[in-house]
Amino acid sequence: xxxxxxxxxxxxxxxxxxxxxxxxxxxxxxxxxxxxxxxxxxxxxxxxxxxxxxxxxxxxxxxxxxxxxxxxxxxxxxxxxxxxxxxxxxxxxxxxxxxxxxxxxxxxxxxxxxxxxxxxxxxxxxxxxxxxxxxxxxxxxxxxxxxxxxxxxxxxxxxxxxxxxxxxxxxxxxxxxxxxxxxxxxxxxxxxxxxxxxxxxxxxxxxxxxxxxxxxxxxxxxxxxxxxxxxxxxxxxxxxxxxxxxxxxxxxxxxxxxxxxxxxxxxxxxxxxxxxxxxxxxxxxxxxxxxxxxxxxxxxxxxxxxxxxxxxxxxxxxxxxxxxxxxxxxx
Amino acid sequence: xxxxxxxxxxxxxxxxxxxxxxxxxxxxxxxxxxxxxxxxxxxxxxxxxxxxxxxxxxxxxxxxxxxxxxxxxxxxxxxxxxxxxxxxxxxxxxxxxxxxxxxxxxxxxxxxxxxxxxxxxxxxxxxxxxxxxxxxxxxxxxxxxxxxxxxxxxxxxxxxxxxxxxxxxxxxxxxxxxxxxxxxxxxxxxxxxxxxxxxxxxxxxxxxxxxxxxxxxxxxxxxxxxxxxxxxxxxxxxxxxxxxxxxxxxxxxxxxxxxxxxxxxxxxxxxxxxxxxxxxxxxxxxxxxxxxxxxxxxxxxxxxxxxxxxxxxxxxxxxxxxxxxxxxxxxxx
Ligand SMILES: [Zn+2]
Numbered sequence: 001x002x003x004x005x006x007x008x009x010x011x012x013x014x015x016x017x018x019x020x021x022x023x024x025x026x027x028x029x030x031x032x033x034x035x036x037x038x039x040x041x042x043x044x045x046x047x048x049x050x051x052x053x054x055x056x057x058x059x060x061x062x063x064x065x066x067x068x069x070x071x072x073x074x075x076x077x078x079x080x081x082x083x084x085x086x087x088x089x090x091x092x093x094x095x096x097x098x099x100x101x102x103x104x105x106x107x108x109x110x111x112x113x114x115x116x117x118x119x120x121x122x123x124x125x126x127x128x129x130x131x132x133x134x135x136x137x138x139x140x141x142x143x144x145x146x147x148x149x150x151x152x153x154x155x156x157x158x159x160x161x162x163x164x165x166x167x168x169x170x171x172x173x174x175x176x177x178x179x180x181x182x183x184x185x186x187x188x189x190x191x192x193x194x195x196x197x198x199x200x201x202x203x204x205x206x207x208x209x210x211x212x213x214x215x216x217x218x219x220x221x222x223x224x225x226x227x228x229x230x231x232x233x234x235x236x237x238x239x240x241x242x243x244x245x246x247x248x249x250x251x252x253x254x255x256x257x258x259x260x261x262x263x264x265x266x267x268x269x270x271x272x273x274x275x276x277x278x279x280x281x282x283x284x285x286x287x288x289x290x291x292x293x294x295x296x297x298x299x300x301x302x303x304x305x306x307x308x309x310x311x312x313x314x315x316x317x318x319x320x321x322x323x324x325x326x327x328x329x330x331x
Numbered sequence: 332x333x334x335x336x337x338x339x340x341x342x343x344x345x346x347x348x349x350x351x352x353x354x355x356x357x358x359x360x361x362x363x364x365x366x367x368x369x370x371x372x373x374x375x376x377x378x379x380x381x382x383x384x385x386x387x388x389x390x391x392x393x394x395x396x397x398x399x400x401x402x403x404x405x406x407x408x409x410x411x412x413x414x415x416x417x418x419x420x421x422x423x424x425x426x427x428x429x430x431x432x433x434x435x436x437x438x439x440x441x442x443x444x445x446x447x448x449x450x451x452x453x454x455x456x457x458x459x460x461x462x463x464x465x466x467x468x469x470x471x472x473x474x475x476x477x478x479x480x481x482x483x484x485x486x487x488x489x490x491x492x493x494x495x496x497x498x499x500x501x502x503x504x505x506x507x508x509x510x511x512x513x514x515x516x517x518x519x520x521x522x523x524x525x526x527x528x529x530x531x532x533x534x535x536x537x538x539x540x541x542x543x544x545x546x547x548x549x550x551x552x553x554x555x556x557x558x559x560x561x562x563x564x565x566x567x568x569x570x571x572x573x574x575x576x577x578x579x580x581x582x583x584x585x586x587x588x589x590x591x592x593x594x595x596x597x598x599x600x601x602x603x604x605x606x607x608x609x610x611x612x613x614x615x616x617x618x619x620x621x622x623x624x625x626x627x628x629x630x631x632x633x634x635x636x637x638x639x640x641x642x643x644x645x646x647x648x649x650x651x652x653x654x655x656x657x658x659x660x661x662x663x664x
Pocket of ligand 1: 015184216217218302303304
């Protein structure tokens with residue numbers, strides 16, 4: 001693996017997902033219907049992964065992802081691979097649109113690697129750039145599944161945490177240096193008892209782990225949840241800021257935030273491409289608030305890029321990387 | 332003490348109701364066929380409630396896309412916009428957009444009561460209305476009115492709605508104010524809600540329920556809400572049982588008949604009678620009537636499990652009545 005030096009100040013990264021590159025969706029469907037075995041699927045999905053990796057490298061991202069080309073849905077993907085789950089039943093998302101919410105029916109068990117192979121492959125073609133190992137967190141897995149087995153949320157979240165830890169151990173054994181746990185469900189329930197429940201699970205996931213420990217949280221009531229999560233056993237929170245107009249920043253300062261910050265500076269829900277000047281302005285704004293140093297700031301999008309057209313996603317990454325470069329000269 | 336059970340609100344769609352709505356949206360089937368499919372699903376869920384012995388039932392609101400939509404469709408000067416997360420659910424409602432003072436073209440609930448009251452017999456029907464505060468504060472308000480004024484206008488329409496529903500044969504009118512359990516809800520919201528609910532249920536106070544769910548309201552908020560004259564007051568005790576217990580032991584239900592949302596409507600695992608019993612014991616000393624209900628509407632879980640929850644609700648009410656010497660009020664007694 002060729003050496004690649006991640007910049008000391010304002011390294012750039014992504015939250016994880018990238019637009020699905022054909023034939024990724026088709027492969028996922030064939031895998032689900034049994035037309036493809038897991039092994040065949042893993043082999044064929046390498047095509048879309050290599051495209052996603054190429055886009056990130058060309059855009060100038062320092063710490064990249066595999067683009068989550070294998071994952072149609074951040075919960076269903078794991079539910080389909082962890083023992084104890086069965087395919088879900090239909091629940092409504094809005095209007096007359098439904099999705100199948102997975103159901104836990106038996107004791108949960110890790111039986112095989114779920115994201116390691118994609119990570120290994122992405123790393124092999126990353127030209128030395130570190131690839132983040134990204135996995136859906138236990139709180140989100142719990143909240144976005146139904147449970148017919150445990151009946152006790154604490155017991156359930158700890159079981160999920162053990163499975164996630166097992167997968168992360170595999171990743172770290174293969175050399176992963178950055179581990180990110182995604183918890184979008186947390187900010188929808190911004191109460192202390194919920195944050196404490198996740199903390200217990202994160203202790204299981206991160207205890208003694210020899211890698212950068214990151215938790216991604218987005219949307220919802222972030223400002224309400226922040227005070228309850230400052231003592232989490234993590235090195236970095238990766239947060240959505242642009243979409244909520246950076247209203248979170250004064251809270252971070254007020255609470256004496258001292259971890260690294262994954263600084264979401266482009267809106268993944270908007271087709272408008274933020275200019276280099278705009279993004280540079282957001283970085284300057286953070287620096288002028290004077291509570292965090294440039295070596296603790298990881299510049300990235302608000303959230304996964306998967307809902308954007310590929311060209312827009314790539315352009316957003318490119319401008320973000322360019323802005324970080326300019327900021328490095330100044331700060 | 333008299334104890335009875337009811338479902339709080341709407342049901343999920345059966346598979347065939349879902350297909351019928353989809354086919355109608357695509358123009359594959361005519362309007363009439365989709366209405367008939369909805370009617371059949373409604374009969375199904377009413378039947379499930381009767382089989383559980385519930386003395387008051389809902390028609391399931393199978394065709395409602397969200398709690399606001401049928402009213403948005405029935406009123407002038409309000410339309411819908413993009414999607415917004417509905418509290419902490421993985422469900423999104425369309426934001427109502429008020430462009431002027433709302434003005435009813437027609438009423439939503441009375442014709443439903445007329446359509447389903449025979450199917451519901453020997454139980455009676457409850458109608459559910461979106462609370463004016465939740466409606467106004469969860470909408471986009473381009474009406475030129477303040478949110479408070481808008482909520483008041485909504486309340487006046489809902490007052491006629493409630494009156495007409497009772498005239499059509501509904502036995503209860505429920506006003507849902509989930510916004511009051513939200514983390515951003517204040518005493519002022521609750522004061523306004525209490526005042527407006529009193530307008531809506533004027534003259535039918537004895538047949539009125541106010542419900543708050545998805546979280547436990549702050550005690551100060553709940554205290555204000557207790558000033559409503561509606562006879563029944565519903566609280567979700569499932570979402571945060573610890574805080575619910577504190578609220579019930581601290582603030583209590585005032586002079587209202589407690590409606591305990593103890594059957595978990597957002598999870599599909601069977602509820603434990605002991606959990607429900609614990610909350611009944613907190614209130615049974617001071618009152619002569621308690622209602623056990625689902626923690627929210629049943630439309631956030633799959634259809635078959637919604638049916639299961641109704642069965643569990645009926646069973647737990649009977650079991651706890653027998654065990655504790657309460658008088659179970661069902662369609663059989
Ligand atoms: Zn996110």
